[in-house]
Amino acid sequence: MASGVKPRVKVPKTAAAGEAITIKTLISHTMESGQRKDKEGNVIPRSIINRFTCEFGGEMVVDVTMEPAISTNPYFQFDATVPAAGDFVFTWYDDDGSVYDTTKSVSVG
Amino acid sequence: MEFSRRDAIALGLGAVAMTLVPFRVQAATATDDMIAEFTGGADMADSGVTLTAPEIAENGNTVPISVDAPGAVAIMILASGNPTPGVATFNFGPLAASQSASTRIRLAGTQDVIAVAKMADGSFARASSTVKVTIGGCGG
Secondary structure: OOOOOOEEEEOOOEEOOOEEEEEEEEEOOOOEOOOOEOOOOOEOOOEOEEEEEEEEOOEEEEEEEEOOOEOOOOEEEEEEEEOOOEEEEEEEEEOOOOEEEEEEEEEEO | OOOOHHHHHHHHHHHHHHHHHHHHHHHHHHHHHHHHHHHOOOOEEOOOOEEEOOOEEEEOOOEEEEEEOOOEEEEEEEEOOOOOOEEEEEEEOOOEEEEEEEEEEOOOOOEEEEEEEEEOOOOEEEEEEEEEEEEOOOOO
């Protein structure tokens, strides 16, 4: 499923240098597990996002390997350190090869 | 031969057990295999990782869980009663402010959710929590 995938990320706009902030991410995706069957009894093929990463200035914050047991519209919440002003880059990797990304800037002040 | 009510119930229970037992055993082995692969067969401490999961989940399609393991480099989450036990593996980088994360998972039925944390010093810790699921999250 490559259509209608919309990432949503909540990051504070400003932070103190070295401060720990909480990041919440949500992406709309059916996360078809490969276990379900359609009306004719055929197995619906697996189609999930299998990896999620969050980076800041090239340094990794969190790298999540995802299995079919992650719910529809995958949600993650985690804490990150802001060393200086810059951009958080969020990337999701789909089974079908699609890559969805979004960027959020944080200013230090 | 006439079927009494008792016979019918016994037969029914037997059939259910026949279908469940091999599946349960298989899933449990797969869980152990995944833990062994992650830890390399090392011993796991009982403390050091916290797994927060609801005691009762009404809908197995979205069960909110969170893990917290100070000093961990990676946390693997497993659902022992799912058709495939793997759920997710969190790898924490240098900019992670705390080794904790929350997400939502699918559970096929009442089962144990297991979190195994790999610490920075190479040791492992494990926590598990039983979640009662009212409606399973694997679809028909």
